Amino acid sequence: MSAVGPLPELSFDETFLRAPQQTLRPLLDAGVRAARIREMGTTLLLGWADVHAALLDRELGAMGAAYYAKQGWTRGPYIDWVNRTVVFLDPPDHDRLRGLLGRAFTPRQVARVRPITERIAGELADAAAARGEVDLYDAFAQRLPLQVICEVIGIPGVDAARMGAWTAALSLATAYPDPAARAGADAAMCELSDYARALIRERRRAPGDDLLSALIGVEEAGDRLSSDELVAMIAQMLYAGHETTRNLIGNGLFSLLRHPGELARLRAEPAGIDAAVEEMLRYEPPIIFVSRVVRGARELGGVPLRDGDVIHLSIASANRDPARFSEPDRFDPRRADAGHLSFGFGGHFCLGASVARMEGRVAFETLLRRFRRIEWCGAEPSWAGDTALRTLERFPVRLVAA
Ligand code: HEM
Numbered sequence: 001m002s003a004v005g006p007l008p009e010l011s012f013d014e015t016f017l018r019a020p021q022q023t024l025r026p027l028l029d030a031g032v033r034a035a036r037i038r039e040m041g042t043t044l045l046l047g048w049a050d051v052h053a054a055l056l057d058r059e060l061g062a063m064g065a066a067y068y069a070k071q072g073w074t075r076g077p078y079i080d081w082v083n084r085t086v087v088f089l090d091p092p093d094h095d096r097l098r099g100l101l102g103r104a105f106t107p108r109q110v111a112r113v114r115p116i117t118e119r120i121a122g123e124l125a126d127a128a129a130a131r132g133e134v135d136l137y138d139a140f141a142q143r144l145p146l147q148v149i150c151e152v153i154g155i156p157g158v159d160a161a162r163m164g165a166w167t168a169a170l171s172l173a174t175a176y177p178d179p180a181a182r183a184g185a186d187a188a189m190c191e192l193s194d195y196a197r198a199l200i201r202e203r204r205r206a207p208g209d210d211l212l213s214a215l216i217g218v219e220e221a222g223d224r225l226s227s228d229e230l231v232a233m234i235a236q237m238l239y240a241g242h243e244t245t246r247n248l249i250g251n252g253l254f255s256l257l258r259h260p261g262e263l264a265r266l267r268a269e270p271a272g273i274d275a276a277v278e279e280m281l282r283y284e285p286p287i288i289f290v291s292r293v294v295r296g297a298r299e300l301g302g303v304p305l306r307d308g309d310v311i312h313l314s315i316a317s318a319n320r321d322p323a324r325f326s327e328p329d330r331f332d333p334r335r336a337d338a339g340h341l342s343f344g345f346g347g348h349f350c351l352g353a354s355v356a357r358m359e360g361r362v363a364f365e366t367l368l369r370r371f372r373r374i375e376w377c378g379a380e381p382s383w384a385g386d387t388a389l390r391t392l393e394r395f396p397v398r399l400v401a402a
Contacts, residue, residue: 007303008154009046009286012176014385020288024317025329034301037312039176044289044312045301046323048341051313053298054292055345062294062348064092066310073182077189078173087240087348095230100218100225101233101351104235113152115215117359120147121366129370129401133377135212140367142242145359149241152355153234154203154210159195166192167239176386181386189235200227211237229323240272244286245356249363252280254392257376259331267368276333277360282319282340283331288388289314290344298397315341316354316390373400 008027010016016023024046029037035044045051065074065082073079074188081090103109121144128139142164150160169188172181200216215233218225225233252310256263256276265275292302294309297363305311319340320328326337343350350356367374379394384391 006051007034007043007320008032008402010035011038012040012388015385017077017175017384018383020314020316020390021320021329023315025320027319028321034303039104040310042070042310043301043303043305044314046314046317047301048321048339049339050301051315051318052269052345054311054313055341055348057292058347059295059298060311061295062088062094062169063291063293064088064090065311065349066293066308067291069107070136070310071176073177074147076182076186078170078185080183081189081193081232081235082175084228085090086233087236091347092187097233098351100215101111101237103214105354107354110358113148113259113355114358114362115145116151118366120144120151121362125366125370126322128399132400133396133398136253136397137250137392138245139330140332140363141253142246144363145242145245145356146353147240148359152241153237154208154212155199155238162195162289163192163238164242167243170235170239170384171243171387171389171391175386192235192238193231195230197227199234201232209245235322240350240353241355243389244307245352247286247389248277248356250279250392250395251286251390252360252364252379253282253367253374253394253397254376255283255331257374262331262333263374270365270368272333273361273368274362275335275358277338277357277364278338279333279335280360281342282325282335282338284390285315285319285340285342286390286398287342288390290348313341315344344392370402371399372402373398 011025033045033047035046037044045054047072058228062298065079070081081218086094086101089097108138124140124143128134138335146160149156150157150163156165166188169184173185177185199212203213203216207216212234215225215230266272289312291310291312294305296307298305300311319342322328324339343353375398377398381392381395
């Protein structure tokens with residue numbers, strides 16, 4: 001069905017980013033399949049079926065730097081990184097880099113990382129228990145995946161805080177960054193690249209039992225990975241590896257605290273944690289939308305599009321589409337109709353999904369076992385309005401040890 005008349009208009013502004021589901025749900029209910037993003041003249045697909053089909057559509061190009069070009073941001077260290085990063089690339093470059101990175105995410109590797117994750121989660125829980133009142137992100141949700149991904153890559157633990165500051169600056173470039181956010185992302189990329197180059201030199205001299213050494217090995221054996229590609233991979237892994245998983249843990253706990261009956265049930269039946277993690281991902285997806293470039297004139301979501309147009313695929317509304325999920329606005333950790341799109345789908349399906357799921361499981365097993373009571377302090381936390389990641393601004397909680 002073609003869209004009739006002009007599309008509803010939206011902005012990737014604070015109002016939208018703070019409440020994407022609430023903004024888009026009335027449109028879905030009214031049978032609207034797509035909206036126009038005012039500031040870029042781009043199209044946002046809303047429903048599960050359209051988003052799913054677009055994620056599977058090999059005729060659509062990866063986002064590349066086109067998303068930023070629509071905003072007039074065409075140069076600089078951050079844009080250079082985008083142009084070299086697996087998730088933003090098309091075949092053949094994409095397939096080659098994905099194939100290499102895929103070696104890090106075999107079931108054996110995930111099994112290797114699990115005890116590391118359990119140890120780190122236990123240490124963080126001990127430290128948080130000693131303080132009683134903490135910011136959950138700072139004390140746990142952010143630190144756990146950050147320290148895990150540092151261990152996986154081979155970045156010394158003492159440098160984790162610096163990595164976190166750099167990737168936080170990168171995440172502020174994901175929606176519609178203002179000049180300060182662009183400058184912050186450029187500066188972070190420069191510093192992170194210098195750090196990564198030094199680490200690569202060190203691992204070339206003395207390889208370790210880590211992902212970076214393995215990737216360097218591949219490069220040395222043939223002509224495969226350039227230093228620039230290695231740097232881009234380190235940045236991508238650091239960024240993708242924890243900014244998102246932080247939101248799975250933080251948003252997931254937030255959903256549980258807002259539904260105390262479900263929290264109590266999960267405590268009583270911890271075997272339900274796997275299903276609960278899936279529902280956390282559906283209900284408050286860590287990434288609000290992803291983007292693609294249209295190749296050749298065609299129609300998507302009922303909207304006629306031209307070659308080179310940028311489209312966005314709204315994971316947030318797809319996951320709450322009443323045409324796909326029963327009672328989509330109900331947080332139901334025992335939901336039978338799974339099928340969220342929070343890890344994407346198709347050619348760019350998240351390479352770290354099994355690691356992220358394992359980290360989510362370990363995080364909630366640890367939190368529920370170690371703390372008899374978890375409650376937020378003060379007013380209900382509010383959602384951030386300056387990033388395409390779904391994340392809380394702050395999450396102060398009071399923890400009472402079991
Ligand atoms: C809950 C946590 C996570 C979520 C919600 C998430 C979400 C996503 C999504 C939506 C995509 C596809 C983007 C697109 O289609 O444009 C993606 C790709 C990717 N993710 Fe994740 N991710 C998570 C955790 C991780 C972790 C832990 C890692 C690495 C350790 C990781 C590494 C990657 C990589 C390398 C890609 C690019 C795959 C490709 O382009 O072929 N992610 N992720």
